[in-house]
Amino acid sequence: MTRVYVHDVAVRDGFQIEPAFVPTDVKIALIDELSATGLAKIEATAFVSPKAVPNLRDAEAVMRGIRRVPSVIYSALVPNAKGAERAVACEVDEINLMVSASETHNRANVNRTTEQSLSGFRDVMSIVHGTGVAMNGSISTTFGCPFEGSIPETRVFHCVERYLKLGMDGITLADTTGMAHPKQVRELTRAVLARFPTAEITLHFHNTRGMGLANVLAGLEAGVVRYDGSLGGLGGCPFAPGATGNICTEDLVHMLEAMGFHTGVELDKLLVAARRLPDIVGHDLPGQIAKAGKITDLHDAGVPKTPIS
């Protein structure tokens, strides 16, 4: 049985775009609940400007309030040296950096060229050096940019190479706005692994165009065993009101376990957390297993039904 590592990013990638502030104690309780499910990694917060992302303005309080489970990697998104100092002070297990493969997207996101972003990460590395904090480098818009369209794979290779030279422990290929399709995932991921065989790759998919789990399947076929998901499918797409965001963690775990992969995640515990999440954010969520139940949840033949289906 192949082990697949499942990461949850709901508390960061999901909450960051919620219009209402999620109280700190609610975030802490949710992270603690997720910590008990067997997830390999939780992206717990981001050490960014409170003006830029008001919903994550409590990064320190969250990181200091949670109960750490030793088997879980607690990661935090960090944009710059200042964020790295804050994250190190809170003793995060991992810092996640982010650059866009797309020049236009990077400029729109952080008002820098990709070169400026990548060079700036040297300051982050010198802050982190010797602290024992692991480093992950995410590459946004790996599979397509909402402004530029498709991205030459040489851009992606360049970012991976720069990240590895900076000393990253892991690399995340992120489909920021859900533009990846399975053929592309299989081909690009294989090309990255062929060029950088020792890189520890995570795939970060959004289900914006319904292909999220199909892309996971393609990633598995390419040999990737690390995936980001978001509890309940929390998250969204800034360009598509009403569209779904990240792939749903419990739907991902359900598919992987059904296929015989070993995730180490207790799906039932994850489902308890997922079913509480709509009350926390005040709206419905796109996750399917929370509504439909697991494949193994059987029904009584006497239950009302349509006569044909």
Place this chain on the structure above:
Amino acid sequence: MTRVYVHDVAVRDGFQIEPAFVPTDVKIALIDELSATGLAKIEATAFVSPKAVPNLRDAEAVMRGIRRVPSVIYSALVPNAKGAERAVACEVDEINLMVSASETHNRANVNRTTEQSLSGFRDVMSIVHGTGVAMNGSISTTFGCPFEGSIPETRVFHCVERYLKLGMDGITLADTTGMAHPKQVRELTRAVLARFPTAEITLHFHNTRGMGLANVLAGLEAGVVRYDGSLGGLGGCPFAPGATGNICTEDLVHMLEAMGFHTGVELDKLLVAARRLPDIVGHDLPGQIAKAGKITDLHDAGVPKTPIS
């Protein structure tokens, strides 16, 4: 470029469970709109008891009111000889029969054993014989039964064999309540194709547990080139209120075309129809492309967005 044939079942599998009657002229207009998109097949109605499926009580009026496009196969679901007579009188292109691989599901669905269902289809065949109407045999619960759980593949083989002996032109393996996962789809479909290499197989998936397009990917890998979808993802699951139904036709076409398959479907026309559908049924639909746009729909870098994603 591999040709993939896309069928739409929204007007039958979708409308049959809508609580409100969809007016006949609205059904006819929608089928006519779908006919102009390049779909290979449209399941237009079902010749069933009006008491059992009130929303499809206008089967004759629908079949006689639509404008037939020669390249489209207009199919109708038929449960028995009486339905076959009605369908033949309306000059459908194809009759679709249905039996469950699961004994319990077949009994719950039509109050017969699977053997009684399959034997009864002989009467249907003698009515259809010589009329030029094509025959398709669907196998419900192929990938799992909501009452019995997993179904031995020998049950599926048995149904395929019986259907082929009856003289079916095509066989549909249906995941009636969305229990299939990609590994199973790949293995079972390959096994069916290995045993019955000349059978013209269609895969009918529901997205009840979020795996719909991943299952299509697995089906493509097994060599199947015919897929049922439902416009907008219209449909549902009688056991899971709030869960999604059939895979969404326009999301399916979008993925296939992005991957380089040739569907012959004009996605933009399909999207016009899909975006009108929520007004017809009075509720939101799970299709993603209708909300998020195609991969190729680019945005202006000045558009408001979240600062990180």
